[in-house]
Amino acid sequence: MVVRWLGRRLATAAVPTSLIRHSIVRAGPVSTRWASSAAKLRETSAPDVAEDAPALAESDAVSSEQPEFSTLKGRVSDRTLQAIARAPFNIRHMSPVQAAVLPLLPELAEPYDPNNTSESPRDLLVKARTGTGKTLGFLIPAIEARLKALDKQAQQAVTDSGMNSDRHAADRMKRTLARREVGALILSPTRELATQIANEAIKLSANHSGLEVRLFVGGVSKQMQMREWMKGRRDIVVGTPGRIRDVLENEPVVKEALSTAKLFILDEADTLLDMGFRAEIDAIADFLPPTPERQTFMFSATVSPAIRDVAREILNRKHKFINCVSNDAPPVHAHIPQHYTVLPDATHQLPHVLRLLAQDQLTNVGKSKTIIFLPTTKLTKLFASYIRELANSLPAGPRTRIFEIHSLLNQNQRSRTSDRFRNDNSGASILISSDVSARGVDYPGVTRVIQVGVPTSADQYVHRVGRTGRGSARTGRADLVLLPFESGFVKWQLHNIPIKSLTVEQLESEVLALAQTHDESPGAYVQKNASGLRGSGSRAPFVPKVFPGVSGLNEVLPALHEQVEEDSIRDTVASLLGYYVGRISDARCSRDDVLNGLKEWAVQTGGLPAPPHFSHSFLTRLGFMGQQDQRRGSRQGGYGMRGRDTSSFRHDRESGFRSREGRDFGHRDRAPRDGGDSGYRTPREGRDSGYRTSREGRDPGYRTPREDGDSDFRTPREDGDSGYRKPRENRNSDGRPSRDSSRRQPWMQRGQRK
Template identity: 45%
Template structure:
């Protein structure tokens, strides 16, 4: 395997979302070898600051807030056509005709959109229906359109008011002069600011906004996200209109702190703010950024604010109390008796008896999904850290021809170390994949991002929390679909955290041996019926029905049936052969990232840092085939809190929540080979090289 490092040069810029969302220069192709996927970490992660003393949810404020409105699930869902006369005709055209072609509203849309047009009336005029909204709604329920339609309507009203206002320089009310005044105002002032926690979700919102305004001439949706050329992004923003600005907190604050950027000046008259996935913003520790951004916006008495969150915790109530008007309306679109998305699909957990079983079991899970769904198989594989994601992506890419039955299985890789263009391309290609595909990702895809048609979610290793597990598995079985399944693969020492903290989740045990035997039986039966034209029902490892329609379901199923008997018996051998060629430094870096991740979960695991390190060292030898485990010095263990569960990383941040280990490279230790005279080779002193997940 080649060990050379290729330089990846990419420059991407955003001006408008949609087909021209990304402007890039040529990007040299990445090597498929493992080492070329490991990007050197660059700087020490910034630890969160202590929690600000925010005003608690007071009984007086709670009393002032309008009564909780819980959506009635039995109500007839209204049609989008019922918005005629309430929204601009061109907005309605986009919703009901092209490009969306919507018919009926989702639950959250039916609670918000009928409030138009009064919802976006001028706050300055004291209109009673122009209220702030606190909306409790789960991801994947259509809430993006729920807040984008009011955002577009509010901007259109603002521009209309500017165009019709009397001006000393435009005594005439000619249409041309009115349009000129509106364009100038739109270029100098941001109309709506939408803040989203991740690049992927922000990009998705920007694309939806561009589609919604496709019939409005000149409407622009600038986008501020990290991982993209800063200079190009700013220049495009300065030249164009600023109708709806979609941003992640980190990049937006960066521009606001730069006085020469001019971004702060454009926010002085912003009439609407949307905080999307507010609970995720809280979890990711963006309180300081949000508070800083608020100082550049008009006060809440003038500004209209929509806050969307899947949960309404004490932290969310504090945010509502601080930044929403006292008479804000709470709209609850989550019925208490409604089962969460993840409860509708079968879920299994497997504790592998030996580290060497982890990778073969993962491959068998993907193989089973391809047997069941053929070319329609779409698997998302979640890993805990960026390095582990890179490692697994390399493994799957290099072994797919010898371990997976679907011909030309598409492999997509998505994590923080990839360029924004590469991340966007991976997400879009996975969404539109026409044959069996696997998305290997870190937690950047865990929330808010929609991938239609996902047939299975596989999680390797312990998720950082039960909530994160739910968000991950929620990528499948969406929109009422009954197709989907979740699998959690654990090492024996990880199970304690599952037993103690995941007991409320309907996880069924599935042993490696039982799954292996049933999967082999399914392979044999599919092969025997490869040329049949009838539907054959097979028993899967979970004792559920594994239905395969041959002949009628297309050539993709035939290809899987032909190749499955060829690749299945040799999965372990091919994995072992691959691992024998893996660069040891890459494995040690992967272990280092996992060490940082699991040290933050030591309390849940009821293990000290030294024991965690021992288990990971055993994993590199028994699971990945190293001749000897990577050395970790006692001093390094001590720095990580060795000898006791490390709670030092669970520190409060300013958005009201604890920040745990993020999806990153962790405190990676990197060691280099050196020649020790006649005594052979040995390891140099280990060097601590911190990595950081870029979330904004």
């Protein structure tokens, strides 16, 4: 009966039915790995909040000291409380963020009344870390607010029609309103997190007859989403900013419905801003009812200046700030062992990652579950193919299951992969992912996170680490694998994080020792290290002899290189160039370090016979060369006009590019002309600097801007070195040559250009 009900309800979702049904049926119980606290909550209500506001202290396990959901009886509807207490939730105690937000009910869920002078807050800014139960913290108020709004509107409509006691008329009016107006709009930064929120909303509203959830995300047919949108109710709408803005601007029926949304929720608000969705947030907010008619919740792991700016724009001036992150409490990731390795060169990258996987399989016998994060989609695809080819070298051998997820997969494929990895119980599974799985998505039982390359920021590093060691699981571990030019990231970005150095040799000796111990007595090793094997029952978790495979990892690359397509490697390097051009300051490296490092990677890891060549124009488009280099100088590693010798890059065929007479470097590599002593000139691309220097056959005089057409005069030149010259006798008062001048200037002789 439950399955039939789920199928009926899921058929109305705004994504393909097969996708949502797959996600719901296999989702399993909601994780209860939430933080706990015995401290008393303190709150501030102010337009501008301070980062150091008092907060709850947090730990990582559910605590019996937290209030029970039963204490909300009378504040929250009985059917909502029943859904929380029963499967699949089975939750008894609230998390700190839930204990901070939910007692504000029922006032928090009351419909807007312009005549109400109550001081109860309607808008919230909540600082809470990922994985602390905040999804229920905003879904419960959203459902309660929807129920109250429908009751009030339906009753008012019935009263206006003169049928005060007609319950059936009120029910019909509720259904009509539910199909015409939206209750809550929830924005999430990623498709995966949006799908997860929609699944939780469906399960939480299971006891409420008729409530439906809509999901609008990219990667899924918009036509199908719109077809489903037209069929059912619009109680809760969950989506990603890009798709929501798209349907608002191009689908009038969606715009009309969302213009009535009573509640606007931003989940992972800091990530929304980090991913560049500020314009989408502002545009979507403009479509919605204005504050205070519209109620707004913002949930964020940090309260940065950017978050404060958004709060000032979209929250009510009297919003309540709730801080659930204690300043003196250790970070969520502090208990997770973290290691970093700066590789001697790129030849060690793939063998080192394989050893980390082997180490995790040998130390987490029968329960190894690893996520590998890579910086770009193309590198994610390449590593997935590499590791599939070499999986037999790992201790679990062919039993190793490998999953791949990135932006080139459509949303249906990504959701299926995410669900399969989440529910995998093989005991040796690997998810190779780009940043689509970095934050918000819950994968229970992850034993290790491996990050290859520099993350987008220190915060992103922390969020990735947070995928392991969650809740009561204290056996998680995180590893960061860096190429030589990336080593500055640890020193400059992770200086406040307890991360330890691990050399290639140390890891190799540890893995070989574990493999030898296993091979000496496989049965005893498994019995000693396995704490309840998953899935396979009595089957051995490893190949009979582990040592031969892990000892030969240094020799795997040559055979692998024979199968690699050179175009694929070049495309991967090009994507990495685009990625690292924005990470140069974070890693404190220079652009030539990045370029040379990636060229070495293409040969040593990618297997190219020679470094790839990239044209000057391509590198300029990526941002590796341009006008900004003049201003950056050597401090940030640019090819600046001052303070950095760039001569080695002007005609270096091996580097893959050369300068074109210094046009993008701001100078020439030739001797000064006309007796000048600078040898430099400014860029010519934009012509917006207001002047230009001399060119061969022209006077070296200084020119002022020519935008108005009348100021193209040259100032006097008092001496031979200052760059000025005296006016000619046959010039007008505005400095331009007169029409009857017998001496035409070079620029007039070539077509009389003015």
